[in-house]
Amino acid sequence: MAKTVNQQLIADQLKISRATVSRCFTNHPGINPETRGRVFRLAAALGYTHLETRTGKGRQKAATNRFGILICTDVEDYLNTDYQSPGENLIAGVSDYAQLNDVSLEIHYVAPSHTDLTDPSYAEIESLHQRSWDGVLLVYPFPKTIVDGLNLLVPVVSLVEQYSGTPVNCVDVDHHRGIYAILGRLSELGHQRIGFLTHDYGVDANWALRRHSAYVEEMTRLGFVIDPANVLNVRPSERFDVEETYARALERTRYGVTAWVCAADHQAYGLISYFRDNGIRTPEDVSVTGFDGIDPPEGAPQLTTVSIPYYEIGQIGCKRLQDLAVKRFGSAQHTMLDCALRDGATVGPIQ
Numbered sequence: 001m002a003k004t005v006n007q008q009l010i011a012d013q014l015k016i017s018r019a020t021v022s023r024c025f026t027n028h029p030g031i032n033p034e035t036r037g038r039v040f041r042l043a044a045a046l047g048y049t050h051l052e053t054r055t056g057k058g059r060q061k062a063a064t065n066r067f068g069i070l071i072c073t074d075v076e077d078y079l080n081t082d083y084q085s086p087g088e089n090l091i092a093g094v095s096d097y098a099q100l101n102d103v104s105l106e107i108h109y110v111a112p113s114h115t116d117l118t119d120p121s122y123a124e125i126e127s128l129h130q131r132s133w134d135g136v137l138l139v140y141p142f143p144k145t146i147v148d149g150l151n152l153l154v155p156v157v158s159l160v161e162q163y164s165g166t167p168v169n170c171v172d173v174d175h176h177r178g179i180y181a182i183l184g185r186l187s188e189l190g191h192q193r194i195g196f197l198t199h200d201y202g203v204d205a206n207w208a209l210r211r212h213s214a215y216v217e218e219m220t221r222l223g224f225v226i227d228p229a230n231v232l233n234v235r236p237s238e239r240f241d242v243e244e245t246y247a248r249a250l251e252r253t254r255y256g257v258t259a260w261v262c263a264a265d266h267q268a269y270g271l272i273s274y275f276r277d278n279g280i281r282t283p284e285d286v287s288v289t290g291f292d293g294i295d296p297p298e299g300a301p302q303l304t305t306v307s308i309p310y311y312e313i314g315q316i317g318c319k320r321l322q323d324l325a326v327k328r329f330g331s332a333q334h335t336m337l338d339c340a341l342r343d344g345a346t347v348g349p350i351q
Helices: 007-014 018-025 034-047 084-102 143-151 176-189 206-222 240-256 263-277 312-324
Strands: 063-070 103-110 135-139 156-159 169-173 194-197 260-262 287-289 305-307 335-336 338-340
Touching: 007 018, 007 063, 007 084, 018 034, 034 084, 063 084, 063 206, 063 312, 084 135, 084 312, 135 143, 135 194, 143 156, 143 305, 143 335, 156 312, 169 206, 169 312, 176 260, 176 287, 176 305, 176 338, 194 240, 194 338, 240 263, 263 287
Parallel strands: 063 103, 063 135, 135 156, 156 169, 169 335, 194 260, 260 287
Antiparallel strands: 305 338
16 A cells, blocks of 8 residues: 655655654754755655745745746656765755745656656646746756746756756856866876766766866867777767776776766766776776765765865755746856865876
8 A cells, every 4th residue: 555645754764753844844944954955855756745934933924936846867866875966955055045035845856758848747747837836946957848848938047057059047067167177186196098987868968068078178288188989978979878888988997098087976986886896996096086076975985076066056046046036038147156176085196
């Protein structure tokens, strides 16, 4: 028999009190934003979307705005606990801003394979089709057809994903600055044969392409040779599953690549694990870097990576959407936040 989806179920699964869950949904000021982000994330996965705001005296108060948060991912992938979720940190920032500014939030997961607003994961969102949202925040890459369709219905702000040719407001990180810092550190350690690796997500991940373009620019500036064989999953004609991607990286490492720049931290941790299982040590035999700044999974080394201010991006994105709810039309803005290199134990001098 299926369990009733309620606040107690959410509390049980997160191992917190029901009172804490309830306070998340009433935007209680005493709730840690990370906890609120975890509650919202699980609630959306379970199909529990009831959110409301209250005054400090407990009387109901109408929210000034009602925003939808759409997360383009398979629910199982998003709730995977193998790696810390950047999306959870984004939502923590959004929810904290919402709590302080009387904004109500409704969160939904949508399937990456759905490319039209009439497809099931969008058709089931009554608030979207009833035009009851004042705006939409996008988390993770979406098909361009979806972005274009949403942009005609409501104000849209994308978090950490820019869309070429589509005038969508975006709050993002300076990808180029992060890659410059990574390659600068690898260069200081004597590395020149440096590869670039990302995963095939089924949806064009523009954030990965921007990190690759920064890699090309900085490798060129440093005078290093870019071997196409050392660039994995960037060209549309050459896309591999995760296992094949890591196998090719292993082959190229044995051929002479001394360092890998991975477009995301979870890719880097997966690559390090694959190398270890195949007798390649990090960083003694090969250096590996990431990009995100997530916490290392249990038993994994601290990654050399770039830390992204996801919480701040969520706050600024929600503020931008609130501004657009008042004045929708005008030039789309791209807000770029700085990022910082975080040294770890996964890079070392060339041997």
